[in-house]
Amino acid sequence: MNLDIAILLIEDGLASGAIYVLMALGFVLVFNVTRVIFVPFGDLVSYAALTLASFQLQRTPGTIWLLVTLAALAILLEVLRLYRIGQFARLPRALVVWGVLPLLPVACTLLLDGFALPSYVAIPLTFALILPIGPLLYRIVFQPIANAPVLVLLMVSVALHFAVSGLALMYFGPEGMRTTPLVQGAFDLFGIAISASLLLIVGVAAALSIALLLFFRLTLTGKALLATASNREGARLVGIRTATTSAAAFLVAGIIATVAGVLISPMTTIYYDTGLIVGLKGFVGSVAGGFVSYPLAALGGVIIGQVESFSSFYASAFKEAIVFAAVIPVILARWLWASNAHIEEHDEE
Amino acid sequence: MSAFLDVADVSVSYGKLNAVRDISFSLDQAQIVTIIGPNGAGKTTLLKALVGGLPSTGKVAFEGHDISRLEPEERAECGIFLVPETRALFADMSVYDNLILGGYIRWRDRAGIAHDLDQVFGLFPRLAERRTQQAATLSGGERQMLALGRALMGRPKLLMLDEPSLGLAPIVVREIFKIIAGLRSHGVTILLIEQNARAALETADVGYVLETGEIVHRGEAKALLRDPRVLETYLGGSSQS
Ligand SMILES: Nc1ncnc2c1ncn2[C@@H]1O[C@H](COP(=O)(O)OP(=O)(O)OP(=O)(O)O)[C@@H](O)[C@H]1O
């Protein structure tokens, strides 16, 4: 390997690493607030990429049918709940939140059907179509079992992944799609060529990570999410509606997945099940960070990107195996470190 | 006129165990009511049920409205706050963030929250010194202060305290009871659970004695302090002590 190839591999790894960082942050966020390991998170990346690609091909994205189905189910559940607690006065609000808001982008899509949409319309519309999916899935699937053990939530989450990804196959078909690049060209930095798209991916991922950090540090809603993650009982006692903060965590995950989907769709051909692998690698990154720490999860994502890039050069057939096996020494090291710290604590007594 | 808080036939069971059985009582506004009783009597269970944290039967009305089916967060919005036995602090967040989140239901009232924050820091100067410290690293007593301060940030109408003096030094206990008495003069209604029966009865207007899930004595706090049955079991013997 010479230096040029190494630089190429590092750049490649940075681009995919940026995506894994975003996914890792999303996994940690959703898990902390709701204790759900959000397996369908990656599927949302596929939905976002395929929705944008559909717009570019002037096809109707099947996402709208997913939204219609989910909105109908959510409204049904809300009506049943309000009936049970005898609070029908709240029906209009529920109809707006679970019906009107998710169906608004569906209506826009149908109105614009058949037109060639420029990026500045297609991308926002993609966001508007993907964002409601996370909260809707939470409302329909996870909210009714919010107090179930983590393992039950995980099994439900896996089952939900198969359903969501199966529907993606039905809506988008088995063939892959790729979107046209958002930016083109390259820069020269001290003799190293850096493509504009690499800059875009890393820049957007960094900006979104910082935005998330500021959201948690500075806004009351962000703090309410952290409070829900920290102590659910305490959160409810001060009046934080944990169902709302949980749905908000899924909404933020939806933003992350859409950003990831829009960013990777010009890089590689996206199939209905590509998102799962992207998500899994982000998940591995967050596990490396112990699944609780945001900075460590982000670091894990960066490392996974590099490991993947270099192993694809040295042993491309084993690329995935190496990436997923790489987490084992990390977990071992963390475990050893944690038990050492434990022993030291005991020594002090 | 209906009472401020009306509890009618509230029962809670954990499987086969009936921890709270058909309890009825009521509270008037700006009253301090204390519930005393031995370990395992069902005091904590009763408070949890009153904030909606446990499934229960019976009826709870607050300011004339039936709140029996409301979730804990909705009862907080009505002005009912509980400082639970576990304190339920946001352990990995700062003292400041814990207090700010106490004012969550009135987040629009920024000036009021800033004012109340000063009040709480005035009440508990130790918290002011530690505003950036993580709640998890506070001492036991500081944690109690933070839990009480967080509840006060919500401007409760009805404040329920589950053993606020647990594990506190005697001086701090006196301080806490002074604060509780001070809250009443600001119109806050307080439902107080205490092992420290004497201090509780001396501060309260009305007292209840709970045993195995049922109210066995009730009356004016001053009268209970002299009641021989209460004296013997909960106040450790003679009235001269
Ligand atoms: N989650 C639970 N599952 C089963 N039994 C429970 C549960 N919580 C409490 N109990 C039982 O219910 C009874 C009442 O408990 P509770 O905590 O209300 O007592 P308490 O009066 O607050 O006691 P203490 O003064 O020790 O705090 C006890 O016998 C306890 O063992």
Ligand SMILES: [Mg+2]
């Ligand atoms: Mg108790």
